[in-house]
Amino acid sequence: MYRLILIAAFWVILAAPAHAATQTVTVTAKQFSFSPSTITVNEGDTVKLTLVSSDVDHGFSLSAFGVNANIPAGGKTTVTFEADTAGTYSFSCSVFCGSGHGGMTGTLVVKEAPAPDTTAPAVSGVRISSFTDTNAVISWSTDEAAFGQVEYGTASGAYTEVTPLEETASTAHTASLSNLSAGTTYYFRVKVQDSAGNVTRGSESSLTTEEEDDTNSNRNTNTKTNDNKNNNENTNSADDDEPSGDGASIATIGGEDQTFTLASNPSSIAFTVGEQLRLTGTASAHAEVIIEFCCSVTRYTVVADSDGEWAFQGTPSLDSGDQTVTVYERDRADEKDVVEFVMSEESDATDSNEASDDETEDVGGGGFDNAVVWIIIVGILLMIGAGAFFARSMRR
Numbered sequence: 001m002y003r004l005i006l007i008a009a010f011w012v013i014l015a016a017p018a019h020a021a022t023q024t025v026t027v028t029a030k031q032f033s034f035s036p037s038t039i040t041v042n043e044g045d046t047v048k049l050t051l052v053s054s055d056v057d058h059g060f061s062l063s064a065f066g067v068n069a070n071i072p073a074g075g076k077t078t079v080t081f082e083a084d085t086a087g088t089y090s091f092s093c094s095v096f097c098g099s100g101h102g103g104m105t106g107t108l109v110v111k112e113a114p115a116p117d118t119t120a121p122a123v124s125g126v127r128i129s130s131f132t133d134t135n136a137v138i139s140w141s142t143d144e145a146a147f148g149q150v151e152y153g154t155a156s157g158a159y160t161e162v163t164p165l166e167e168t169a170s171t172a173h174t175a176s177l178s179n180l181s182a183g184t185t186y187y188f189r190v191k192v193q194d195s196a197g198n199v200t201r202g203s204e205s206s207l208t209t210e211e212e213d214d215t216n217s218n219r220n221t222n223t224k225t226n227d228n229k230n231n232n233e234n235t236n237s238a239d240d241d242e243p244s245g246d247g248a249s250i251a252t253i254g255g256e257d258q259t260f261t262l263a264s265n266p267s268s269i270a271f272t273v274g275e276q277l278r279l280t281g282t283a284s285a286h287a288e289v290i291i292e293f294c295c296s297v298t299r300y301t302v303v304a305d306s307d308g309e310w311a312f313q314g315t316p317s318l319d320s321g322d323q324t325v326t327v328y329e330r331d332r333a334d335e336k337d338v339v340e341f342v343m344s345e346e347s348d349a350t351d352s353n354e355a356s357d358d359e360t361e362d363v364g365g366g367g368f369d370n371a372v373v374w375i376i377i378v379g380i381l382l383m384i385g386a387g388a389f390f391a392r393s394m395r396r
């Protein structure tokens with residue numbers, strides 16, 4: 001709790017506008033000049049001037065901001081004003097101080113405040129870099145420098161824990177979740193904030209920690225008998241096939257512009273590194289389905305709906321070459337469905353950029369295109385309607 005308060009306090013500080021500051025400047029008046037003769041502040045600053053005379057009586061007049069003060073000989077005075085309008089203003093001595101009094105002037109420069117940053121960082125490429133029975137490392141990217149952290153908990157939508165806020169703003173983020181319980185599903189989302197205080201929260205993902213005992217030996221894939229799928233890693237086939245249901249299985253596997261129905265075309269599945277993969281399949285109603293991509297340590301969890309249908313969409317970190325994806329229901333780890341596919345080398349930079357785009361951006365882009373089309377259609381209809389109305393009224 002204490003940590004949360006600290007973090008909240010830190011963000012409040014971050015959120016304060018960068019330009020609202022107090023500028024304190026000492027200006028020395030002497031026959032027949034001011035030093036410094038040019039004062040530069042930012043729009044919105046509170047300016048506090050300490051005016052010092054090193055010889056005779058002087059004055060300080062800055063009429064644009066309603067400032068006029070006497071500076072006693074050998075003494076000082078203080079004036080404060082708000083530099084609320086950008087521009088260049090002159091100030092002058094307002095008390096006759098000798099033959100050069102008329103030329104005793106200076107300049108105040110109030111610089112325009114930079115346009116406030118109101119764009120929140122975009123989050124992309126959220127992935128589970130590694131996990132054990134008690135730890136998980138989450139990594140992700142942002143499109144601008146930001147401070148990141150991960151909110152997480154054991155119930156969907158209820159994040160009771162939060163990792164420490166990153167100390168430096170950057171575009172590549174990593175957070176470690178520690179002291180996790182073994183064999184437990186955690187729901188998490190990333191949270192980022194730029195230095196202007198704009199916050200973005202990622203969508204929820206989940207991961208299931210390893211069982212406490214060494215389950216690696218059980219990870220030998222043990223497929224159901226299924227003509228469509230090849231599995232040459234099956235070293236644990238002693239179980240007779242007596243499932244109480246079908247367990248989880250994969251129905252389609254697809255990329256950005258291709259979808260394979262496994263029954264029809266299992267032998268030619270190939271993707272490009274960095275491309276988003278989409279899987280659909282079936283399982284028991286409401287079952288938690290574990291999705292593992294070999295041979296990376298990435299594991300995802302999705303929940304089947306009441307019809308036993310589930311879907312996954314993501315960009316697991318996979319190298320080029322032969323890959324497998326294994327799915328099974330969380331409580332039925334001995335009934336796995338395995339599909340082999342091939343990852344190709346990254347084809348070019350634009351492909352990988354597209355692939356790393358956040359899902360929400362894709363959705364937003366489509367919505368924008370549709371909106372433009374609708375605006376054009378409505379505009380044309382309005383013009384036709386107005387033309388007809390105009391033509392009719394001309395005829396009368």
Ligand SMILES: [Cu+2]
Binds near residue numbers: 058093096104
């Ligand atoms: Cu003077």
